[in-house]
Amino acid sequence: MDGYDYRRMLPGGRSSHCKHKGKNSLVSYYGLHQLHIFISVLLGLHSVRG
Numbered sequence: 157m158d159g160y161d162y163r164r165m166l167p168g169g170r171s172s173h174c175k176h177k178g179k180n181s182l183v184s185y186y187g188l189h190q191l192h193i194f195i196s197v198l199l200g201l202h203s204v205r206g
Contacts, residue, residue: 174181183191
């Protein structure tokens with residue numbers, strides 16, 4: 157998780173609603189960050205090539 161800025165996380169930090177119920181999250185915060193970057197790149201490529 158090098159370079160990931162935890163100050164930009166949603167209110168509530170790392171303890172999520174699901175964790176209080178004894179469940180695990182489907183995607184980590186870092187995974188969501190990577191997905192956001194991937195979608196942004198796809199959007200940019202679609203705009204340039206479209």
